Amino acid sequence: MDLVQETMTRCGRLDFAFNNASNAEALTISGAFTDMSLTEFEGIVRTLLTSAWLCMRSELSAILKTGGGAIVNTSSVDAQLLSAGTGSYAAGAAPRRRVR
Numbered sequence: 001m002d003l004v005q006e007t008m009t010r011c012g013r014l015d016f017a018f019n020n021a022s023n024a025e026a027l028t029i030s031g032a033f034t035d036m037s038l039t040e041f042e043g044i045v046r047t048l049l050t051s052a053w054l055c056m057r058s059e060l061s062a063i064l065k066t067g068g069g070a071i072v073n074t075s076s077v078d079a080q081l082l083s084a085g086t087g088s089y090a091a092g093a094a095p096r097r098r099v100r
Contacts, residue, residue: 004058013066017059020074021051048075 007014052073063069 002058004055004062008062013069014059014062015066015069017055017063017069017071018074019052019055019059019071021048 004014004017056071056073059071063071
């Protein structure tokens with residue numbers, strides 16, 4: 001189901017979108033950042049970054065068709081302030097802070 005299209009069908013417009021994603025698995029990956037597998041890293045990036053991009057692509061298209069609106073993306077504090085063992089999570093969360 002495409003929620004943006006459903007909103008456009010029901011309401012005729014999309015004025016605001018809020019994107020938030022988390023990956024609890026990323027927080028449980030322990031050990032050195034260099035020990036993380038490519039599969040683990042790609043899963044984190046897919047959840048935290050690719051998901052936001054996919055949402056924004058659809059949302060922005062709808063918002064622009066009707067004259068404008070707002071999209072807010074949130075990310076974890078770990079995207080800015082690293083703590084021990086959160087490097088993998090931060091790797092996926094930090095880019096969300098720069099998507100504009």
